[in-house]
Amino acid sequence: MTVAPPAKSSKQAVVVATYATLAAVPIVAAALILAVGTDLGDAGREVMWNIAEWARFLLYASAAVLVIVIAYGYYRRYELWRLGKPESRTDNWAERLKAFLIYGIGQGRLPGDLYASVMHLFIFWGWVVLFIGTAMLTIHDDFYHYLTGTTYLGYSLTLDIFGLLALIGVGMALVRRYLMRPPKLRLASLWDDAVLLWLMLAILVSGFLVEGVRIAATELEENPDWAGWSPVGWVIAKVFTEAGAGTGLLQDIHQAFWWFHIPAALAWIAWVGYGKVAHIVLGSANIFTRRLSPTGAQIASAALQPITDFKNPGVARLQDLTWKQLMQVDVCVRCGRCEGDCPADLNGSHLTPMGLIQDIHNYMSEVGPRLVAAQRKDGQEAVAGERTIAGDLIPADVIWDCFTCGACEAQCPFFVEHLSFMVGLRRRLVDEGTLDTQLSDTLMGLSRYGNSLGQSEKLRGRWTEGLDFPVKDVRQEPAEYLWFVGDQASYNPAAQEVTRAVARVFNKAGLDFGIMYEGEKSAGNDVRRVGEEGLFELLAEDNIQTLGECQFQTIVTTDPHTFNALKNEYPAYGGQYRICHYTELLADLLENGKLKPARRLNHRVTYHDPCYLGRYNGVFDTPRRVLKALGVELVEMGRSRERSYCCGAGGGHLWMQETGRGERPSENRIREAVALGGVQYFVVACPKDVSMFQDAVKTTGYEEEIAVRDIVDLVEEALEVEVPEREATGSPRESASAMEV
Amino acid sequence: MSQDVFVLVEHLKGQLTDGTFELLGIGREVAPQAGGRLVALLLGRDVRGLAEQLGAADVVLYVEDERLGDSVPEAYRRVLAGLLQEQSPKLTLLPTSSLGMDLAGALSVELNLPMIAFCKQLAVQDGSIVATCELYGGRAVVEAEIPEGPGLALVLPGACPADKGRSEGAPAVEEVKPSVDLAEVRVRFKGLIEPPPGDVDITRQEILVSVGRGVQREENLPIVQELADALGAALSSSRPVVDQQWLPPTRQVGKSGMTVKPRLYLAVGISGAPEHVEGMRDSDLIVAINSDARAPIFNVAHYGAVADLFEVVPKLAEAVKNRGA
Amino acid sequence: MLDIVVPIKQVPDLVEELEIDPSGTALGLERTRFVVNELDDHALEQALLLKEKHQAQVSVIALDVGDVEETLFMALAKGVDQAIKISGDFGPAPDNHTTARVLKDVLGGLSHNLILTGVQAIDDLDGQLGILLSSYLDLPYVGLVSGVQIDEGGSKATVLKELPGGVKAELELPLPAVLGIQAAEQPPRYVPVSRVRQAMRTATIEERSAAAEGNGHIRVRRISKPQVGAGAELLEGSSEDIAEQIVGILADRGILR
């Protein structure tokens, strides 16, 4: 089992502290100068001391060439991205600028990995300050002479300290890479990544040496008062003078170091256009063009538009991806963050989100230029080395492994949209018929009967037979709330008792609600996720038609997956509704007094955020408000809210053979909850979760420790509506069988 | 047309099949109703010896020919067509088996004889052939008749206890020479492919826990396996479970699988299609667990529970273990 | 060129409760949902596999009964070359003798050297379609087939026929021939809805008419539903209760040690 990560707040504290340290440096430098440095008015140094005049021109010329070299690097990638389909990502500049500031400059997604975060902040700000310092020096030397006296000394001190911080950061990176070796870095063993790090070390060390030797030769004797303001340089200078180096020797050594330092720095800068360092630019660009809507609205992205080319659906060639997707594969720096919470990765499936992105990146680097060349000649034919992306480059089992839970996207520092690839790839596989027989049986059943359990649609409303009050048929009479019940909640015996509990609670609250009985069909959310776009459309059209014939004000759903489809995906087909999840309705009913708990519940519980309610649609607080109103003690799991860990049923996995070879995601999750200590109930708000986690409690053997309960089950308990006698575990599945007696 | 009832004798590897005795059992009842004799038709390479076991029949007609040895249905069909043409019985009974299914329709067309398939019961009433048939996967019972006759019937396995067709007797045994040229048979036998050996032989198990499509996924098999282990039983299955390759073909019970007669057959999530039932209906004790009260398995089971297997099977395994302890 | 014809049949969908006509001698067809006979779907799959291997031409033909168009479009979406719907005065529920004669009539005008059908269907009261058809056409027939290979010249087929006990017989027969398919070499493929809808927009179903004379000459007296659980004594109660009762029964019979 993965160890529960440290709580979010303590992580934030460390990151804030890091930032505070960074910000303190120039302030302390300024303060020090004010305190002691008033009599150092003529302090300063000769820029490019000991370096021939022609070298200065060579340096400037090199800089000009560098700009071209870098620009060419980006142009080459840009040409590759242009192979992709169009997609608009430049609306709402204000939002995008904000994202750039928070997540680009501010690196707002880094704190997920603490060590890496501190390491990266040191390197990043070290580099930024050193770069600014160099720019300032150029201005001072060539345009406006201002780095003198106390200003100069403050400047020196600040740069020295940031250089040192960068050195610490690089050191941390080397330790991580060569000693700690976290497995998620396995792909980052490319020479690019390693060379970059050693190059940075070389630049920093040689820079300090150049400085130190210069100070030894020019300051230590003449202006010892100044030398101390470059603390690192001063120490090095001391070492050289103690060793007895004379001025002539120092000048030679200085030149040698200088001629090492400058080319190394130039090489690093050139690399900004090509290698891993390009993430400075590409990452910013990707953050700027990120999807602004929540994950749930992802289908709105161009990558997932309805299929129009029936001969060639889904993703087979690079040209089937959008420019944005192609850009994204170039952004990835192989940090492995996407794998951290990926259920497919943890359960030992073939999929890793990072591997997916990297495979396409490598493929594009190899074959893309040939495609560009062919396109210049107006050719659309296959080029040498071209492979079918779905099924060949990315093997089918890898594509099917994904649970579409979105944990990868929520972690990526650069907002790579892994899911946008998944659905496109699956569309291709479905079109070719490369799918699990269990899945194809389910899809056949869905197209025939409108539900994923392959049962007669006439039985859809049969769960209501266990109620002692009638449930309105909204097709016959108007109701304020149209309850879209969903497949699992309607048919699965393990979920039906929860469904009846929802009905009883609604009834108790005096809610005016009804259901569509056999008029309701699966909303098709997961049908779309498995890539069966045509079937999704069929289901959506049928539902929209039936909904159009009913009179209601708001739709309430049990299933978060249904909620997502109705809310985010039906509008494109002409279905615009006011829609809420039952937890939202319960929160309202409790808060406006329509539901009055008869007692406080003293349970100690934890709450599992369903992927499609939380990450996809941002509903995190509402269910917690319900729990608060009931009085239970809520203990949060380490992976909660955006980091919630998938139950393993998403993305159509309920309909497929299990693919993982390791621990099931649901079992991993139950262990996490049990590890919290003394938690009686694992509270869920999704019918799929009920059956997934009940099963996991059994298979992990934690039946004594913890029981799975739907949130409405707790609400009902607090209301003391008459409930069928609960057995020791209080599991709804058990009470379901008791009901049928 | 004579009033005789003819029965096709089926044999495998020198043994008469149970189906043969079932047909004879039915024939024994129907022949008097028709007012004719019960005639057994015995075809094969070297089959004269088998006639002794056909005591239930009044007459045994046998045909021996080298080309009838490999149970190529077309060869049988040609011989039978000639024979039935000459003898024109009132009713001919064929088993619903890999042989009978490849004969009945062809004879019906060739001899212009009406036929009824999926027969569970047969009678001759006022000269008409009346059959009760199990259609639609056992979901409907159809009573059909061939007014006056003559006709053919394809009889489902299990329509009659085999013992009713096993009786002592001394039928007249006559050899008949085929009136057709078997050189014209177009279908050629090339060989038999035996199932891979090495797995458990489910036909020799005392207790079988048998699992069907109701288990839904391969990963759920351990739930049932646990029960089998507790009972000291072997796991067998219906066809879909084998088709999905969740279990090897050697575990399949039914028409194209094995016929089993254990002391206990515990059917879990099996609907009880006729093709499955024919392979297990003679078990001493049949207990079925199925969530659908309409499932035809409850028609053959001695005890049944309309319940979710995922609920009951683990509880049952536990209960069995507790008892052992 | 190998020309494969797959006659397919619609049968009532057993997911739904069967409806019986008030007359008591037929199914209530208006309220019945039809699906393609499962084994015909296997026959079609086997045909498509042969098509991929031998560049065969595949035609699907069906009588205009039930929801046959949907099934034919589905077949077109799967890649068959031709779909033919046959109309005629055979009524809403022709028996298999009638169906076979109608098919024979149509096959007269259709080149064919291999006919694949499902070996049986759940409503085969008067015998199985494939073998009836083979006799009307005077072609060799093998049923219960679960593997088909066609030789190079397309003149012979080698097939695997299922026998009891997991044994299979390997048989060879000259083409043209009719085979009753028990199982295709791989499960029937899935065809995405978008392809079916696309087929509905762009592909056409050919229509032919054919005469039907005679029938199977059997008369249905009565159709009824079997008594549920006629044989079984039903155990009731909670899962624990049921488990205890079963253990009791087994213990009584000495099956539990």
Ligand SMILES: Cc1cc2nc3c(=O)[nH]c(=O)nc-3n(C[C@H](O)[C@H](O)[C@H](O)COP(=O)(O)OP(=O)(O)OC[C@H]3O[C@@H](n4cnc5c(N)ncnc54)[C@H](O)[C@@H]3O)c2cc1C
């Ligand atoms: C020529 C021919 C030969 C054949 N040979 C064989 C053969 O040798 N052997 C054989 O088995 N079949 C054979 N068949 C196939 C046969 O017709 C049936 O298709 C097959 O037996 C059905 O298997 P099943 O009962 O497992 O599946 P289904 O018919 O799908 O039944 C599954 C059952 O599980 C129940 N169920 C579902 N969920 C649960 C749950 N949670 N708890 C409890 N119950 C549940 C359902 O109610 C249903 O009744 C043959 C068919 C043909 C045409």
